[in-house]
Amino acid sequence: MPIAVGLALVATPQASAQSVAPQTVNYSCTAFPQYFSVPPSVTELTITASGAAGDDAPHGGGNPGKGALLTGVVVPVGPGQPLDTGSTVRIDVGCRKHWGGSFGGFGSAAAFLGFSDGGNGGGATTVRNESTNAYVVVAGGGGGAGGTGITTFSYGGDGGDGGATPTNGSVGIGLGAGYGGAGGGSVSAAGGNGGPAGAFDRGGGGGGG
Numbered sequence: 001m002p003i004a005v006g007l008a009l010v011a012t013p014q015a016s017a018q019s020v021a022p023q024t025v026n027y028s029c030t031a032f033p034q035y036f037s038v039p040p041s042v043t044e045l046t047i048t049a050s051g052a053a054g055d056d057a058p059h060g061g062g063n064p065g066k067g068a069l070l071t072g073v074v075v076p077v078g079p080g081q082p083l084d085t086g087s088t089v090r091i092d093v094g095c096r097k098h099w100g101g102s103f104g105g106f107g108s109a110a111a112f113l114g115f116s117d118g119g120n121g122g123g124a125t126t127v128r129n130e131s132t133n134a135y136v137v138v139a140g141g142g143g144g145a146g147g148t149g150i151t152t153f154s155y156g157g158d159g160g161d162g163g164a165t166p167t168n169g170s171v172g173i174g175l176g177a178g179y180g181g182a183g184g185g186s187v188s189a190a191g192g193n194g195g196p197a198g199a200f201d202r203g204g205g206g207g208g209g
Contacts, residue, residue: 006026006027006028006029006049006050006093006125007026007027007047007048007049007050007091007093007125007127008024008025008026008027008047008048008049009024009025009026009027009036009045009046009047009089009091009127010022010023010024010045010046010047011023011024011025011038011039011042011044011045012042012043012044012045012046013039013041013042013043014041014042014043023039027091027093028093029052029093029094029095029096029123030093031095033090033091033092034090034091034092034093035088035089035090035091035130036088036089036091037086037087037088037089038077038083038084038085038086038087038089039085040085040086041085042077042085043076043077043078044074044075044076044077045074045075045077045083045089046072046073046074046075047070047072047073047075047127047136047137048069048070048071048072048073049069049070049073049125049127049137049139050067050068050069050070050094050125050139051067051068051069051094051122051123051124051125051139051140051141051142051162051184052067052094052095052096052104052122052123052124052125052141052142053065053066053067053096053122053141053142054066054067054096054104054119054120054121054122054141054142054143054144054145054159054180054181054183055096055107055119055120055121055122055144055145056119056144056145057107057116057117057118057119057144057145057146057147057148057156057178058116058117058119058147059115059116059117059147059148060115060116060148060156061116061118061119061145061146061147061148061155061156061157061172061177061178062145062146062155062156062157062158062159062169062170062172062178062180063145063158063159063180064119064122064142064143064144064145064158064159064180065121065122065141065142065143065144065158065159065160065161065162065167065169065180065181065183066142066161066162066183067094067122067124067125067139067140067141067142067161067162067184068139068140068141068161068162068163068164068166068183068184069139070137070139073137075127075136075137082129082134082136083129083136087129087130087131088129088130088131089127089128089129089130089136090126090127090128090129090130091125091126091127092123092124092125092126093123093125094122094123094124094125094126094139094141095122095123096122096123104120104121104122104123104124104141104184105120105121105143105144105181106120106121107119107120107121107144107147107181108178110147110176110178111176114147114148114149114150114176114177114178115147115148115149115150115154115176116147116148116156116178117147118144118145118146118147118156118178118179118180118181119144119145119146119147119159119181120144121141121142121143121144121159121181121183121184122141122142122143122144122162122184123141124138124139124140124141124162124184125137125138125139125141126138126139138185139162140162140163140166140183140184140185141162141183141184142159142160142161142162142183142184143159143160143161143162143167143168143169143180143181143182143183143184144159144169144180144181145157145158145159145180145181146158146159146169146170146172146177146178146179146180146181147172147177147178148172148176148177148178149172149174149175149176149177149178150175150176151174151175151176153173153174154172154173154174154175154176154177155172155173155174155177156172156177156178156179156180157169157170157171157172157173157177157178157179157180158170158180159180159181159182159183160180160181160182160183161183162183162184162185163183163185164185166182166183166184166185167182167183168180168182168183169181169182169183
């Protein structure tokens, strides 16, 4: 079930408990951790997760990057598996907009000839075992848009998309235009790096997802 920003979790019971229907839980951005306890008899979780898109530059600029979308990720449940019955699962749904989100980078400030700071990166959506702190699923966020330069025909670079192979932000066009931020990966919870603001003639870079 593709979702714009958030997470859907389906808990599937073992064969001997098929009279118990699978449990589906949906989560959205709250800017705070959310929790799920794995019920007894569950053998696997199926997770669809999406990272948040990057943010626009405050005063115009490039296009923000898209967050990663992971669909139908099956996580085994049981002894020796990433999760067991009774495990507490911590869920952080990536947020968009001006606070940087969960694991989203912050846009760089505009340099001397930059008109606009870079946009913040979108937050990653993550699922981890609360007791071991091991990440089970990470959907990286998109990079923020690069800020606009001081001249009329300058445009900030686009933010990179999040994903298993995240993309870097593009270079801005024109005097003072900022780079877009890099997208965040879907392997660890670390976000990508924001694009550089430049020493003199670049607007702000976007934050990583």
